[in-house]
Each structure stands twice: as C-alpha cells, then as structure tokens.
Amino acid sequence: MNKQSSLLKLENINMYFKLKNGDELQASHNVNLKIDNGEMVVVVGESGCGKSTVGKMSLGVLKPSCGTISLDGQDIWQKGFKWPAKLRTEVQVVHQDSFSSLNPVKTIFQTLSAPLLRHKLVKNKKEALVKINELLYSVDLTPVEYFIHKYPFQLSGGQRQRVSIIRATILKPKLIVADEPVSAVDASSRLSILDLMKGINKKHGIAFLYITHDLATARYFAPEGRIVVMYLGRVVETGKIKDCISGPAHPYLQALLTAIPHSDPQKAKEPIKIPLKSFDMPKATHPPSGCVFNPRCLYATDICTKEVPLLEKYRGRQIACHNKEDIPGFKK
Amino acid sequence: MENILEIKNLDISYSTHNGFLKSVDNLSITFEKGKVTGVIGESGCGKTTIINSIMKILPANAQIGKNSRIIFKGNDKNLLTIRKGELQDFRWRKASMVFQAAQNSLNPTLQISEQLMDSIWDHDSSISKKDCIRKTEKLLHMVRLNPERVMDSYPHQLSGGMRQRVIIAMALVLEPEFIILDEPTTALDVITQSFIFDILVDLQKQKNLSMILITHDLASAAKLAHNMVIMYGGELMEVAPSMKLFNNPLHPYTKGLLGAIPFIDGDIITKKSIDGTPPDLINKPIGCIFQDRCPKVFDRCKKEHPEIRDVPGSDGKRKVACHLEEIFNE
Ligand SMILES: Nc1ncnc2c1ncn2[C@@H]1O[C@H](COP(=O)(O)OP(=O)(O)OP(=O)(O)O)[C@@H](O)[C@H]1O
Ligand SMILES: Nc1ncnc2c1ncn2[C@@H]1O[C@H](COP(=O)(O)OP(=O)(O)OP(=O)(O)O)[C@@H](O)[C@H]1O
Ligand SMILES: [Mg+2]
Ligand SMILES: [Mg+2]
Numbered sequence: 001m002n003k004q005s006s007l008l009k010l011e012n013i014n015m016y017f018k019l020k021n022g023d024e025l026q027a028s029h030n031v032n033l034k035i036d037n038g039e040m041v042v043v044v045g046e047s048g049c050g051k052s053t054v055g056k057m058s059l060g061v062l063k064p065s066c067g068t069i070s071l072d073g074q075d076i077w078q079k080g081f082k083w084p085a086k087l088r089t090e091v092q093v094v095h096q097d098s099f100s101s102l103n104p105v106k107t108i109f110q111t112l113s114a115p116l117l118r119h120k121l122v123k124n125k126k127e128a129l130v131k132i133n134e135l136l137y138s139v140d141l142t143p144v145e146y147f148i149h150k151y152p153f154q155l156s157g158g159q160r161q162r163v164s165i166i167r168a169t170i171l172k173p174k175l176i177v178a179d180e181p182v183s184a185v186d187a188s189s190r191l192s193i194l195d196l197m198k199g200i201n202k203k204h205g206i207a208f209l210y211i212t213h214d215l216a217t218a219r220y221f222a223p224e225g226r227i228v229v230m231y232l233g234r235v236v237e238t239g240k241i242k243d244c245i246s247g248p249a250h251p252y253l254q255a256l257l258t259a260i261p262h263s264d265p266q267k268a269k270e271p272i273k274i275p276l277k278s279f280d281m282p283k284a285t286h287p288p289s290g291c292v293f294n295p296r297c298l299y300a301t302d303i304c305t306k307e308v309p310l311l312e313k314y315r316g317r318q319i320a321c322h323n324k325e326d327i328p329g330f331k332k
Numbered sequence: 333m334e335n336i337l338e339i340k341n342l343d344i345s346y347s348t349h350n351g352f353l354k355s356v357d358n359l360s361i362t363f364e365k366g367k368v369t370g371v372i373g374e375s376g377c378g379k380t381t382i383i384n385s386i387m388k389i390l391p392a393n394a395q396i397g398k399n400s401r402i403i404f405k406g407n408d409k410n411l412l413t414i415r416k417g418e419l420q421d422f423r424w425r426k427a428s429m430v431f432q433a434a435q436n437s438l439n440p441t442l443q444i445s446e447q448l449m450d451s452i453w454d455h456d457s458s459i460s461k462k463d464c465i466r467k468t469e470k471l472l473h474m475v476r477l478n479p480e481r482v483m484d485s486y487p488h489q490l491s492g493g494m495r496q497r498v499i500i501a502m503a504l505v506l507e508p509e510f511i512i513l514d515e516p517t518t519a520l521d522v523i524t525q526s527f528i529f530d531i532l533v534d535l536q537k538q539k540n541l542s543m544i545l546i547t548h549d550l551a552s553a554a555k556l557a558h559n560m561v562i563m564y565g566g567e568l569m570e571v572a573p574s575m576k577l578f579n580n581p582l583h584p585y586t587k588g589l590l591g592a593i594p595f596i597d598g599d600i601i602t603k604k605s606i607d608g609t610p611p612d613l614i615n616k617p618i619g620c621i622f623q624d625r626c627p628k629v630f631d632r633c634k635k636e637h638p639e640i641r642d643v644p645g646s647d648g649k650r651k652v653a654c655h656l657e658e659i660f661n662e
Contacts, residue, residue: 046521047492156609157375186374187548188592192605213521220594220603245596259526261551263595265578268554271533272526279527281491332597 006073007174007207008035008058008091013067015053015233023285027053028064029233032311035175038205040225042218042241046256048284050233051211055179058209059093089119092168094197096180098160102152108136108163109148115170135166139196158189162196169200176200179211194221215260219245229253232284232292239317247330250319251275251297254330262332291322299323336510336542337363337386337404343397344381344390351614352395355381357566357621360640365405368536368543370557370574372550372589376610378566379546380432383512386411387429388419404510425455428503432514432546434496438487444498445483448472451505471501475531493524497531504535514546529555551593554578559649562586565611565621568640571651582643582652582659584628620655628656 015028027050035041035058043051056062057069060076068075071090095101102111112135113128115121122128133144139162141147152160161181168176178197182190194217200206210221218227219241227244229237229252237250248254255276262268278296282288288295294304301323309320321327344356355378363369371379384390386402388411402411404422411422431437439447448468452459459467469479475497487495496516503511516532517525533556536543547553553560553574560577562570562585570583581587588606608625617623620633632655640653643660652659 046523159609186610187550188374188589188606190605191592191594191603192607195605215522216594216596219596220600223600255523257596259522260596261526261549261555263551263593263598265554265575268551271530274523274526276523279523280494 006034007037007039007071008209009033009068009070010054010057010064011068011070013054013057013064013069015050015057015062016065019285025285026287027233027284028057031067031230031233031235033058033228033235035207035209037174037207038201039207040201040210040222041208041228042210042212042222042225043228043230044212044215044218044256045230046213046281048281049230051213051230052179053233054230055093055177055209055211058175059091059177089171090173091175091177092171092173094161094164094168094176094178094181096183098157098164098184099152101164102160102167104152107149107151108132111163112167112170115167119171121170135170139166140192156186156189158185158193161185161193165193165196165200169204169206172204173206175207175209177209177211180213181210182217183212183214190217191220197221215245215256229256232282232287234292234320235311235318236293236321237317237319238311243316247315249314249317249324249327250321251299251327252293254327255296257330258332291320299327334365335362335406336365337402337544339363339382339386340399340401340403341397342382342385342400342402344378344385344400345395345397346391347393347395348614353613354616355394355566355613356385357616358397359563359566359568361561361568361571363542363544364559365542366540367558368545368556369559369561370545370547370553371561371563372547372553373563374548374610376613377563379548379563380514381566383429383514383544383546386512387423387427388412425506426508427510427512428506428508429512430499430503430514430516433519434499434514434516436495438495438498440487442486443483444485444487444490448498448502448505451502455506471504472498474504474535475501476527477501491524493520493528496520496524496528500528500531507539508541509539510542512544512546515548516545517552518547518549525552532556550589551595562589565616566613567621567653568651569622569653571640571649572646573649576646576650582650583654584626584656585622588625588627620653630655 010031010033013028013031017025017027019025043054045051057064063077109132112132116128122131136144136147141162182193185193201208212218222241225241227241228235231252237244237253248257255274258274275298276296277298290306291304291309294300303322309322311318311320314324339361342356342359345352345354373379396412400412404411445468449464452464452467472479472482477497517528545553545557557574560572560574564585569585581590592605594600594603606625611621619635620638623629623633638653638655640651642648643650643652
C-alpha cells in the first residue's frame with residue numbers, strides 16, 4: 001500500500017448516460033473527490049444531482065466515461081488491475097432499500113455466515129455461529145437467539161439496516177459507501193443507525209462515504225468530516241462540514257439551508273423567503289449553459305450564462321461561483 | 333370553538349392470516365374548524381387507516397368497531413354509516429383529499445389541463461368551456477404554477493414538485509372547506525417541500541380551510557399545523573397546540589420524537605433515537621402500548637392501560653395518555 005496516496009480518489013470524472021430517446025445525460029461533470037483512510041465524507045444534493053452515480057463509481061460497479069478512479073493509488077479500471085476481487089472486499093455498500101439488498105429467502109444467519117465462510121474468516125458453521133452472535137450483539141439486535149434465524153421480512157426497516165451494516169463490515173473493508181441508509185428508516189430510529197456507523201468508523205477506522213439529501217443528518221453523522229455539495233452533476237461547494245453548514249458560500253447551498261425546517265417552532269411558522277429566482281430544476285438532459293445554477297440564482301450576472309465556473313479555493317473551502325466575493329453572507 | 337370533524341371511539345382492525353391487527357384502538361380526536369391539525373407518528377401507527385375511514389375507502393379486510401363514530405360539523409349523521417349519495421357529496425364537495433405518494437397518480441396519457449377540466453366537469457356539467465379553462469388557470473395560479481407552461485404538459489414532463497402542486501390544485505376544484513393531506517411532501521426535495529408548505533399556509537389562511545395534515549415529519553409539520561395529535565401503535569399519546577408541544581412536550585414518546593430530530597441549527601450531542609422496536613399490533617400488550625420503549629416505565633404501565641386525560645389548565649386543548657402523575661401536576 002502506498003501511504004502517500006489517498007484511499008480513494010476520483011479525478012476529473014465525467015459520466016454520460018445514453019437515454020432511450022437518444023438524449024445524452026451527463027450525471028457527473030468533472031467531479032473530483034478524495035477520501036483518506038478513516039475519513040468521513042458526505043455527498044449531499046437534491047434528487048437526481050448525481051450522488052448515487054458517484055457512489056456507484058466509487059464502488060467500482062459503474063465505469064466512468066472518462067477520468068480515473070484509484071484505490072490505494074492504483075487505477076481500478078487500468079487493464080490488468082484485478083479490481084473486482086480487491087474492491088469487493090475493500091469497499092462495501094449499504095443501500096437505502098434494505099429489503100432488496102438482503103436476500104429474502106435467506107435467514108440472517110445464512111446471509112452473514114456466507115461471506116465469513118467464503119473468505120475463511122471462520123473455519124466452520126459452529127465458529128460462524130459464535131461470530132455472528134457477537135456481531136448481532138454489537139449492533140443491539142438482541143436477544144440474539146430471537147433474531148439470528150429470522151428472514152428479512154420479519155424485521156423492521158431499522159433492524160434490516162443493522163444487518164446490512166454488519167454485512168458491510170464483516171470483511172473489514174477500508175471504505176463503506178452508505179447511499180441514503182436512513183431515509184427509509186423511521187425518524188425515531190435514524191440516529192441509532194447513524195450512531196452505529198459512527199462507532200464503526202471510530203473503532204475500526206473504516207472510512208465512510210455517506211450519501212444523503214438530508215443536510216441535518218449529514219451534520220449529525222460527520223460533524224468533523226467533509227461535505228461535497230452537488231448540483232446537476234457538478235460539485236458546487238466542498239469543505240469542512242462545520243464551515244459549509246454554518247457559513248455556506250455558494251448560493252445553492254444557502255438556498256438549501258434556508259429551506260430546512262428550523263428547530264425553533266416560532267421561526268418555523270414564519271414564511272420562508274428562499275433565496276432563489278425559480279423553484280424549478282432545469283432538465284438534466286438540457287442543462288443551462290455557463291454555470292448550471294444561473295437560471296435560479298439571484299446573483300447571476302452575464303458571465304454566469306457564458307462560462308462554466310471552476311471549483312476554486314475560497315474562505316477555507318472550495319466553491320464554483322463566478323461571483324463568490326459578491327454573494328451576501330448567510331443569515332438564517 | 334367549533335369543530336369540523338369529530339372522531340369518537342374509533343376502532344379498526346384488519347383481518348390478517350396471523351390474526352386481527354388492531355390498527356386503530358378506541359381513538360377520539362376533534363378537529364377544529366379553520367385550523368390545521370397535524371397527525372404525527374411513525375410508520376404503521378395507523379395514520380392512513382384513520383383517514384381512509386373518514387373517506388370510506390378502507391380495504392375489504394378492515395373491520396370498524398360498533399361504537400365508532402365520525403361526525404362532520406355537528407351534523408348528527410355518522411359518516412361511517414351514511415348512505416352512498418350523501419357520501420359522494422361529503423367526499424368531494426365538503427372534503428377532499430391528497431393521497432400519500434399522489435404525485436405518481438396523475439393519468440400519464442392526459443394533459444394537465446384535461447385532467448383538471450375533467451374533474452371540474454364531473455361535478456358541474458353546465459359550466460362552459462371558456463369558464464372551465466378560466467377556472468383551471470385560476471387553480472394553477474393558486475398553487476403557483478404557470479398555466480401557460482403547465483396546461484398542455486403531460487405528467488412526465490413535470491417535476492415531482494410540480495405534479496404534487498397539480499394534485500393539490502385538483503383537491504381544490506370544488507372549493508371544499510376541509511382538506512386531508514396524507515404525507516403531501518414526503519418524496520420531494522427540501523426546497524420543493526418548503527415551497528409547497530408555503531403555498532398550503534397561504535391557501536389555508538386565505539380560505540380559512542380546515543385541514544388534517546398526516547406526516548411522520550414533526551419538524552416540517554410545525555410550519556403548517558396549529559394543533560398536533562401524536563399517535564403510537566394505533567393510539568393517541570398526546571394532543572396539544574403545536575407551539576406548546578414543541579416547547580414543552582409532555583408524553584415520554586413525544587419527548588423521544590423531538591429528541592430524535594437532528595436539526596440543522598441546534599445541538600447534536602443530546603440527540604438520540606428512541607430505543608426498541610414498533611409494537612406488535614396483533615398481540616398488543618396489557619397496559620401501555622409504549623411500555624417497551626419508554627424510559628420512564630414503571631409497574632403500573634405494565635398492568636393498566638393509561639386513559640387519555642386532560643392536562644389541568646389547558647382548557648381541554650391538551651391531553652396526554654400516561655400514568656406519570658408529574659405530567660398532570662404541573
Ligand atoms: N443508468 C442510467 N441511465 C440513464 N440515466 C441515469 C442512469 N443512472 C442515473 N441516471 C440519471 O443520472 C442523474 C443522476 O442520477 P443519480 O441516481 O446519481 O442521482 P441521485 O443524486 O442519487 O438522486 P436521488 O436522490 O434521487 O437518489 C439523474 O438524472 C438520473 O436520472
Ligand atoms: N390492508 C391491510 N391489511 C392488513 N394490515 C394492514 C392493512 N393496511 C394497513 N395495515 C396495517 O395497519 C397498521 C396501520 O397502517 P397505516 O397504513 O394506517 O399506517 P400509517 O401510519 O399510515 O403508516 P405510514 O407512515 O407507513 O404510511 C400497520 O401495522 C399496517 O401494517
Ligand atoms: Mg440516489
Ligand atoms: Mg400512511
């Protein structure tokens with residue numbers, strides 16, 4: 001392993017999808033992303049902005065149209081690199097839909113013992129049973145005897161998600177991609193799932209790529225981590241979560257943060273003036289020219305309709321905005 | 333204070349192959365006229381079942397208790413037993429409904445204008461085409477959609493948020509005084525959500541509408557709802573004016589729910605999930621339905637079912653179902 005390089009690196013990634021009607025859709029536009037060992041990185045943005053596409057490319061299940069993806073300094077799509085085997089153990093996934101990601105005709109024991117046996121982490125079924133007992137206990141699926149022989153449909157959404165998380169950690173990966181892991185879980189149990197993943201990060205040093213549309217859980221999950229804010233396939237702001245959430249610099253992130261319900265119910269009742277020119281998201285197949293955010297941006301000027309803004313250093317983070325100096329500070 | 337709707341002793345069970353599932357258990361709620369009442373609770377607590385019973389669209393395996401009554405505006409008739417003709421009138425003219433996950437329920441083969449105009453004609457065949465178009469445009473304006481852009485579009489040409497606004501416009505066609513919204517924004521992005529809530533707040537004020545807002549999202553319900561009803565396992569836990577509920581939740585479940593929301597601005601250190609799992613509604617426990625997950629559980633909770641009681645000094649506006657005496661002594 002090369003100590004100098006990041007764990008996972010996406011460099012100048014572009015991803016094009018050909019649609020049935022012949023249109024082309026660019027789901028990633030010059031995306032750069034770097035995750036170090038043990039790091040917590042969150043990708044946020046609205047539906048269709050390209051979060052899952054980034055997740056799938058990080059998992060090696062989707063090949064970018066151009067750009068390079070490297071794991072421990074090795075290009076995973078380079079000819080001769082044995083990526084599937086390596087990637088399959090080093091990068092794991094937790095999906096939003098725990099139902100379809102767990103095999104419905106297998107019990108928890110069967111689901112969890114298979115990788116243990118296949119990768120020779122245990123010698124036999126008896127050892128697997130002991131190990132799985134420990135694992136279920138560690139994620140509070142107790143009494144263990146009650147859960148171990150259940151099928152996925154016999155569990156609540158939160159319980160299924162705990163099983164998915166165990167399965168993702170069994171092979172001691174270096175990175176877990178968690179794509180909306182709590183959006184289908186009841187609000188009252190979401191935090192315990194996030195806590196579980198935070199604990200795994202602390203205890204085992206496993207890095208996380210947490211994909212979500214929910215900025216509040218992003219902040220909860222990785223208060224010390226990094227955030228990547230996407231809009232129509234582009235990264236528009238990235239930096240420390242703390243900085244970006246308390247003082248968003250890009251007009252899009254400012255709008256997102258304005259729209260989120262406030263903890264003070266009195267304030268929540270007041271009408272919100274969301275700093276946007278329009279509420280309608282442009283079509284991803286026909287993105288606006290220049291800065292893709294310009295038709296909705298209150299601060300757009302001539303240059304914004306013509307030139308694509310680059311991601312540049314600004315106030316301790318990076319943002320892609322021609323008028324960054326002129327954007328008013330954020331007040332909520 | 334006048335009520336638009338009263339639910340009295342509502343019992344609804346579903347027959348399943350494992351036995352009867354008690355989805356709503358002896359529930360009584362009053363909905364104030366001209367106000368928005370938020371009905372809040374986790375998935376499976378019975379929210380949709382309640383409103384399906386109001387609209388009389390329960391599935392065939394549902395059974396309603398003999399003593400259950402739903403009464404509209406002080407009228408003596410029980411909605412649960414009225415005749416078809418009267419029901420039709422209630423269903424759309426007096427009350428209308430926006431269903432859960434409705435943005436996918438528009439007819440994909442019809443233009444938006446056709447769908448809206450059809451539903452206007454359905455109820456008033458005498459209206460001229462010109463008036464019908466004018467009315468359609470007015471409705472679209474109400475939900476802040478541009479008729480020019482939207483009228484000739486097919487559903488797939490609109491975003492989820494635009495489709496949801498069309499659905500809300502359809503619910504307004506007959507100018508009902510009472511609207512039920514089941515998770516109206518759940519599948520939508522935050523910016524769209526906030527925008528739709530703004531529209532609903534405006535509409536409610538302008539037309540003095542009475543509304544029931546069903547949601548599991550306590551945080552955004554605060555924007556619209558004047559009153560809140562907190563449900564758990566088919567039963568009422570707490571009823572309160574929204575502000576009071578937020579500033580001083582009384583029932584341990586309400587406290588737990590508020591404590592589990594990681595707000596973007598508040599502290600995150602004290603936040604915590606509610607431990608445990610949803611209750612088994614086929615074999616309901618003796619005593620309090622929340623006992624297994626309650627941090628304040630004591631002996632009595634396992635033996636005796638807590639009846640919902642008025643909180644002193646609240647004018648009957650605040651009720652809690654809990655054995656903890658401290659709640660009622662403050
Ligand atoms: N296999 C595919 N073929 C065609 N288009 C696709 C494909 N996968 C994704 N897209 C499109 O690429 C864009 C980004 O999709 P992606 O799933 O990454 O978004 P997302 O940010 O994860 O959204 P969501 O929050 O809804 O999950 C969308 O416009 C989507 O329709
Ligand atoms: N047709 C049915 N047959 C059997 N059980 C049902 C049926 N419909 C609902 N249930 C059960 O009744 C209970 C209440 O369901 P309901 O749909 O009213 O909940 P809800 O509060 O609307 O949940 P959600 O937030 O998921 O929409 C649940 O336990 C559910 O599984
Ligand atoms: Mg996605
Ligand atoms: Mg429901």
